[in-house]
Amino acid sequence: MHCVWCHMKIIPEVEWHTFFFPEKPRKLCQKCETGLEKIDSIACEMCGRPSTKDEENPTICSDCTRWQQDPSWEDILVFNRSVYHYNPLLQEMITKWKYRGDYHICQSFEEAVEAAFKQYFVKTHPDAILVPIPLSAERLQERAFNQARVLADLLPYQSANALKRIHGEKQAKKTRQERIASVNPFVLEAPIKKNVILIDDIYTTGTTLRHAAKVLKQQGCPKVCSFTLAR
Secondary structure (H helix, E strand, O other): OEOOOOOOEOOOOOOHHHHHOOOOOOOOOHHHHHHOOEOOOEOEOOOOOEOOOOOOOOEOOHHHHHHHHOOOOOOOOOOEEEEEOOOHHHHHHHHHHHHOOOHHHHHHHHHHHHHHHHHHHHOOOOOOEEEEOOOOHHHHHHHOOOHHHHHHHOOOOOEOOOEEEOOOOOOOOOOHHHHHHOOOOEEEOOOOOOOEEEEEEEOOOOHHHHHHHHHHHHOOOOOEEEEEEEO
16 A cells, blocks of 8 residues: 555554454555644634634634624624645645646545544534535536535535536635625525535635625525635
């Protein structure tokens, strides 16, 4: 077995316990697994921003406070939770996964994604519907798969392709203000009357997720939160 990322050979540890109860094959070597930093504690109750050593109790950060103070965005997205810090290693992995077509890299995240989703949502949102953030038709053709759809497929909940992206304008190089001021890129394909968990790869400013949440809530969705791979 070789590491999905660096391709180093993974030699499983053989102990009495593992001899009788073999563990699942690891997808990453120890070095790469350690390089992916899981979010163990949060500083913001809303966006799930990771905490530092100086932030002991989660509050609501200044970004989320600004969203909440705007009547047009207040309570549109209840909260977000993410699996990993968006550190340089994860940034490189996501770039190769999304833009260079290395679909198999998603295997690196499977166990951590499943565990984090169980921790944050299974008990509190047992009947929610997963809605992956869609790509435009142009982007989908370029990449051959939607990374948000791939993440949703790892999870044990019903999912629905309820949203359609009506243009593929890239958000990555925009400032926060440019993102907020942009036209909502989503339309609703089918209303959902249950709570929704939006699925995406990265939470940056929260604009994309809030645009999607607004479209859902305008058509009767009672509550929208989100789950992303990175924050």
